[in-house]
Amino acid sequence: MANALVFIDNPGAALKKSSLELLTIARSLGETAVALTGELTDDVAAALGAYGVATVYQPSSDDLDNYLVGPKAAYLAAAVQSAGATAVLLDNSPEGKEIAGRLGIKLNAGVITDVVGVEADGTAHKSVLAGSYNTTAKATTPVTVLSVKANNVEPAPSGAAGTPAVARIDLPADALVNSARIASRSEKPVSGRPDLSEARIVVAGGRGVDGDFGPVEELADALGAAVGASRAATDAGWIGHDAQVGQTGVTVSPQLYISAGISGAIQQKAGMQTSKVIVAINKDAESPVFEIADYGIVGDLFKVLPQATAEIKKRKG
Amino acid sequence: MEETLKIVVLVKHVPDAQFDRHITGPDNTTDRDESILSELDEYALEAALQLAEERGGPKAGNEVIALSMGPAGAVNAVKKSLQIGAYSGVHLSDDALAGSDAAATSLALAAAIRHLSADGRPVDLVLTGMASTDGETSLIPAQLAERLQFPQVTFASSLEVAGNQVTARRDAGVFSETVEAQLPAVVSVTDQINEPRYPNFKGILAAKKKKIAALSLADIGVDASQVGLAGSWTVVESAEARPPRTAGTIITDDGDAGIKLVDFLAAQKLL
Numbered sequence: 001m002a003n004a005l006v007f008i009d010n011p012g013a014a015l016k017k018s019s020l021e022l023l024t025i026a027r028s029l030g031e032t033a034v035a036l037t038g039e040l041t042d043d044v045a046a047a048l049g050a051y052g053v054a055t056v057y058q059p060s061s062d063d064l065d066n067y068l069v070g071p072k073a074a075y076l077a078a079a080v081q082s083a084g085a086t087a088v089l090l091d092n093s094p095e096g097k098e099i100a101g102r103l104g105i106k107l108n109a110g111v112i113t114d115v116v117g118v119e120a121d122g123t124a125h126k127s128v129l130a131g132s133y134n135t136t137a138k139a140t141t142p143v144t145v146l147s148v149k150a151n152n153v154e155p156a157p158s159g160a161a162g163t164p165a166v167a168r169i170d171l172p173a174d175a176l177v178n179s180a181r182i183a184s185r186s187e188k189p190v191s192g193r194p195d196l197s198e199a200r201i202v203v204a205g206g207r208g209v210d211g212d213f214g215p216v217e218e219l220a221d222a223l224g225a226a227v228g229a230s231r232a233a234t235d236a237g238w239i240g241h242d243a244q245v246g247q248t249g250v251t252v253s254p255q256l257y258i259s260a261g262i263s264g265a266i267q268q269k270a271g272m273q274t275s276k277v278i279v280a281i282n283k284d285a286e287s288p289v290f291e292i293a294d295y296g297i298v299g300d301l302f303k304v305l306p307q308a309t310a311e312i313k314k315r316k317g
Numbered sequence: 318m319e320e321t322l323k324i325v326v327l328v329k330h331v332p333d334a335q336f337d338r339h340i341t342g343p344d345n346t347t348d349r350d351e352s353i354l355s356e357l358d359e360y361a362l363e364a365a366l367q368l369a370e371e372r373g374g375p376k377a378g379n380e381v382i383a384l385s386m387g388p389a390g391a392v393n394a395v396k397k398s399l400q401i402g403a404y405s406g407v408h409l410s411d412d413a414l415a416g417s418d419a420a421a422t423s424l425a426l427a428a429a430i431r432h433l434s435a436d437g438r439p440v441d442l443v444l445t446g447m448a449s450t451d452g453e454t455s456l457i458p459a460q461l462a463e464r465l466q467f468p469q470v471t472f473a474s475s476l477e478v479a480g481n482q483v484t485a486r487r488d489a490g491v492f493s494e495t496v497e498a499q500l501p502a503v504v505s506v507t508d509q510i511n512e513p514r515y516p517n518f519k520g521i522l523a524a525k526k527k528k529i530a531a532l533s534l535a536d537i538g539v540d541a542s543q544v545g546l547a548g549s550w551t552v553v554e555s556a557e558a559r560p561p562r563t564a565g566t567i568i569t570d571d572g573d574a575g576i577k578l579v580d581f582l583a584a585q586k587l588l
């Protein structure tokens with residue numbers, strides 16, 4: 001059986017759902033080990049055991065977080081060698097993809113990003129050209145490196161829980177050389193809403209909200225949704241850049257995407273057109289967003305959104 | 318004044334997203350007719366021009382070299398970059414490069430950058446876009462940094478170079494950070510970093526006099542077996558066009574569209 005290695009970057013107090021998804025995929029590929037950075041709490045160790053993880057690797061230095069990407073890739077390469085892994089799975093976050101890319105060069109391994117499904121033989125499914133093609137791809141090298149998008153498998157524990165052994169990986173002596181150092185970092189305030197890239201429902205506003213995200217946020221909260229935006233809205237400073245959906249923002253594929261006051265430019269579509277159901281509210285019937293909407297309302301968002309919010313609250317009691 | 322810089326800007330020729338884009342042929346490669354300079358690379362070019370202009374521009378000895386790897390048509394990405402303001406251009410092209418994946422592309426680009434350093438003046442800075450608008454993998458900047466053993470500074474939303482030090486801001490979802498690195502470095506920039514300039518009439522005329530060097534694999538010391546389909550470490554086994562999204566129901570608000578919307582969501586079991 002193959003050995004699969006999952007990279008988990010700073011799990012904190014509990015494993016994220018996307019990490020559990022990676023562990024579930026890894027188990028379908030072979031015996032699973034984890035390369036961790038940051039602290040390994042008892043809870044996390046127990047969760048890893050429940051997902052059938054036999055070994056957890058930790059780096060000999062906790063300096064990795066002070067540098068961009070390169071040192072983490074060096075650590076992971078050493079862990080892959082210790083584990084004898086032939087498949088490596090990472091998050092599809094920007095950093096996850098970059099670690100995957102550098103790991104591929106270090107190990108002469110094929111790298112496939114933006115993966116939405118993995119077969120037992122390592123064949124990966126992904127969609128390309130902004131969702132216009134579905135492709136299957138495979139690494140032709142002994143080791144395969146995959147960065148996998150969230151929300152594509154149901155996390156499932158292994159049934160036979162064990163306690164993983166913990167092993168240390170000595171960082172290569174030159175691991176920190178030629179790296180960019182993080183000089184300072186400030187956390188942004190958290191909204192309490194679901195994470196945009198993983199949310200089941202997204203309500204997004206554009207230039208049409210004209211500075212007032214209130215109606216968008218209220219509908220989002222009634223639906224338990226994340227709030228997104230077009231670049232016109234983030235550029236105007238009406239909402240943080242981290243809410244931007246599209247080619248240069250976040251790519252989302254939720255069950256439901258509600259677009260309000262957004263025209264549907266190609267760069268916006270690139271980030272949302274793989275959503276399962278798209279609803280558009282726009283006062284201009286000629287807006288291109290209506291070409292991809294499952295349900296379109298030609299109307300004023302300041303009337304339609306509050307009415308929908310009130311109706312949802314009424315029905316939910 | 319700051320010391321002059323030798324900057325290579327990576328510019329990719331990509332299929333225009335305004336048209337339908339296709340994957341064709343037995344090797345499932347992207348159709349490159351109707352291609353343009355990847356719009357995200359214009360931000361890298363602008364950043365390079367600003368750094369060079371702060372240091373006195375071409376007259377003072379700064380270099381801004383636009384480098385594109387791709388088939389014959391890719392020279393148009395270089396030409397456009399020269400019109401916008403790049404000082405000189407390089408087109409890396411070879412039949413053997415066709416079908417290169419990220420690993421093979423980064424190998425060839427790294428070799429080209431080393432070649433450009435071999436004239437006695439090493440490259441100080443490699444600037445790239447945050448992603449190509451066709452591949453969208455953002456792998457090339459990270460893989461180039463790995464191959465060249467240059468510090469990697471990716472997704473920069475601001476960039477300063479002082480002496481030998483690069484300082485950049487990066488904004489991710491939940492945090493904002495400042496990173497520092499030493500030259501030579503690979504830096505990818507986001508669309509938040511600047512407002513790219515447009516080519517003007519003067520720029521278009523001036524571009525005709527600028528040099529474009531054509532490089533082949535032999536020129537950069539890369540063997541055909543290391544690149545293209547032969548040198549790639551991944552294969553695309555199948556590609557299937559997704560049926561385009563079609564418009565669904567469109568209604569005009571008569572005063573109760575909010576209620577109808579909730580009916581629709583309830584029917585779709587989305588509440």
Ligand SMILES: Cc1cc2nc3c(=O)[nH]c(=O)nc-3n(C[C@H](O)[C@H](O)[C@H](O)COP(=O)(O)OP(=O)(O)OC[C@H]3O[C@@H](n4cnc5c(N)ncnc54)[C@H](O)[C@@H]3O)c2cc1C
Pocket residue numbers: 205206207208209229230231232233244245246247248249250260261262263264265266267268271281282283284287299300301302356357508
């Ligand atoms: C390199 C590059 C990258 C880009 N990346 C992105 C990206 O990642 N994401 C992105 O979104 N864009 C991106 N863009 C910008 C994109 O091209 C569009 O300019 C942008 O998406 C437009 O935003 P908008 O639809 O909100 O604004 P507009 O196009 O101005 O549309 C506003 C819409 O609101 C409607 N409206 C106005 N008032 C109301 C009302 N009261 N009720 C209902 N409807 C109303 C109007 O009819 C109109 O259709 C990028 C552009 C470039 C060049």
Ligand SMILES: Nc1ncnc2c1ncn2[C@@H]1O[C@H](COP(=O)(O)O)[C@@H](O)[C@H]1O
Pocket residue numbers: 326327328329330355357358361384385386387422444445446447448449450452453454455456457458
């Ligand atoms: N064939 C190429 N020629 C020149 N630059 C490229 C090429 N491919 C990628 N790049 C550069 O790398 C960046 C990221 O591309 P990618 O990794 O493909 O998303 C682009 O914005 C370009 O600056």
